[in-house]
Amino acid sequence: MNSNKNIFCLFFAFLCTVASVNAQELLTIEDAVKIALDNNFEIKIASNNLQISENNNTIGNAGMLPIAKASVVDNNSIENTSQTRQDGTSIALDNAKNNNLNYGVGLDWTVFDGLRMFARAEQLEELKKLGKNELKRTVLLKIGQVNLNYYDLVQQQQQLTAIDSSISISKERLQLAKNRFSIGKASKLEVLNAQVDLNTDQVALLRQKETYQNTKILLNQILARDANTPFTVVDALKVNAQLKYDELLNLSQKQNPALQAQIINNRIAELQLKQVKGNRYPILTLNSGYNFADSKSSLGFTSQANSKGLNYGFTASMTIFDGFNQNRNEKNAKIEVDNALISLEQQNQFLIAQLAINYQTYLTNIDLISLEANNEAIARQNLDITMDKFKIGTITTLEFRTAQLNHVNAKLRYSNAQFQAKLSEIALKELTGTINF
Template identity: 60%
Template sequence: MKRSKILRIYLSLCIGILSLQMNSQDLLTLNEAVQIALNNNYEIRLASNNLDIDSLSVSLGFAGILPRVFASASTNNSTQFSSQVRADGTEIELDGAKNNNKSYGVGLDWTIFDGLNMFTRYEQLKELKNLGEAELKSTILNRVSDVMITYYDLVQQQQQLTALDSTIVISQQRVELADNRFSIGKASKLEVLNAQVDLNTDRTLFLRQKELYANTKIRLNEILARDTKIDFKVDDDVLINNNLVLTDLETLATNQNPDLQTQLINKRIAELELKQIKGNRYPTITANTGYNFSDSESTLGFARLNNSRGWNYGFSASVDIFNGSNQNRNEKIAKMQLENSTIAIEQQTLTIKAQLNTAFQTYLTNVGLVDLETDNEEIAKENLDITLSKYNIGTIPTIEFRTAQLNYINAKLRLSVAKYQAKLSEITLKQLAGNLSL
């Protein structure tokens, strides 16, 4: 009797503490969790910064289209022993003859033709930016998918905690009933002990589930890149979209899947690389101009002081006549890389279709299991109610009541898992389609 009272008091305290904790926790909705991840997640922030870098790189200057304007200045001074013999035979020697030369000015260099490579490089920079956008989208899809999967995992664990809590209440009632029957001589001590063992078993399952629930919260906080000690609760509902159509998903994946888009962009970059290499067959023509000042002084010589200033301009052209056949090799390599990019697109397309078909079959199965487990949970609940009534009046044995109790709790747990698996399949399909909506 004393042990039974202690167990009841301890159980009441545990349930009371759990209830207070759930009520005191802030509700974190899925929309809020996704928004926090978009703002805080480290991988998303890194991918966003990389996209900013790619965007800054898209410029005419980076591509080499714009001219280079520069300023220059130089000075050269010397002190030497100088000896000169002039045309008339006069010989002059001077120890410590000084020569000072200064020049300064502004200049411009401009590559006006390089086989159109500069324009090809500009297009490459644009495609690299598009590649950064695809990588950012892929990162966002992956991290949002992680958030949604972990969030709905918490939802099903929260549902399982509720189910385990309810079975503890039933087991506690069974202990009390067995204890009362024992006190009036209608039950053996063995029945009381069995009831207490089953209660402790249920409490153990509850504590294990509570531990898993707490650890999953820490995992979600990590994905959200916030303090892992922040406590919260999640919604209890899992709304499943059971109207997904495979052909629609395949169409979306063809147009939006970031991995496929990445391969398409890589092919475009390979095409531009081949075009740029072919451009090396043409000459490079450069124009240059400038305005320079020059001053020179000499203590010995025909001209003691010389000043000049003015414009200079000119053109230069160069073309490779022979470079060890590297031009032909580079073109062949670029063509093979272009062929590889085409193969990669075909492979990625087939892989995505295979993943979609596999995930869709799993999705159909899981949606069907949700309906089946919903009906099964209702049947198990009705069976438990009837069994509990009969047990209270002593018309069925303890083992039959325990079987009905376990059938009910297992049915609730399976329903919770079925809903989570169906939602997981839905998230996977939408992620493959590149359209992961909340």
């Protein structure tokens, strides 16, 4: 009976373990990017702002279409009125009622305003492009953050594996020390030292697990989903070691969002100057309407009158003198154009410098990957030899611990070298606007 009960408990524990593993979805970088594009709040806001720019980009908003208005005016009065006529007779009436009703539709159409409406239409188009560019910049930034946090998790997962392997070795060492102590070939001090080193490794594992879980929470936050959503990441970190500086520089000149934004802002400043200059020209507006009028009066020669009909005409106006404000506005608009050109040049120089710095860091990190991989292999070989010698008692526990730590540190440095190289790759792709999303 007890045997069956134990089998049932083991089977139940196995099912719980399987359920726990299945609950941990394997989140690939492609899945993470897709979730961020669908959910991230800042991307949604940038997308909505682009929609506003697209809605504003109409010829009506540029002032090219006529404006039609309907109006109704109804005036009523009750007055005590007296009148004296030319022939000397007079008439008076208390509480005399008067009513005037006017209604109709009118049309105003500005057909010429110094070409400002056309400049405004071009400006609205540039603002839409700026909105698209801002959306792209936000997407690149957020996808860069997704990549950074994702590959940080990959690195931390590798570090957890390295520490786990170190704990296994420390446990084996402790067991060997206990066995040797039990047969009188080792002192109690050797056992205590092995126990302390094992405890140290376990503390390091707990700290690393804490960092790992916190980074998972941060990634879930960027993905705009429940912070405690369970998932795992891939266990390998691939770095593109074939990036070329000349190709990156060419791409950055064409696709860098910050540089493209400055180019668009320069064009917007030029169109603003064009609109300001348009104020020097006359404005011609066509107007037309169809109106109805009905009036009633309790006193006077006419007790009731009605009229209806079409009216049309045009209005032309031109500012002759405005206190030299036009000259001032034009000077300021030209300065804004100069500022936009300066900002464009500054952004371009900054981009080239950042690209050069990040590319040099990228090359260094690529070299470090090979070096640290070689160091890790040597440290592994050294640990294997040291382990064999420790088992037969030809080396001290201090020498063994040194070899063990060297191996763990070599694995951590190798993992970190891969991560740093990946960060350099991501930074270069952000600058060139080529992160795949």
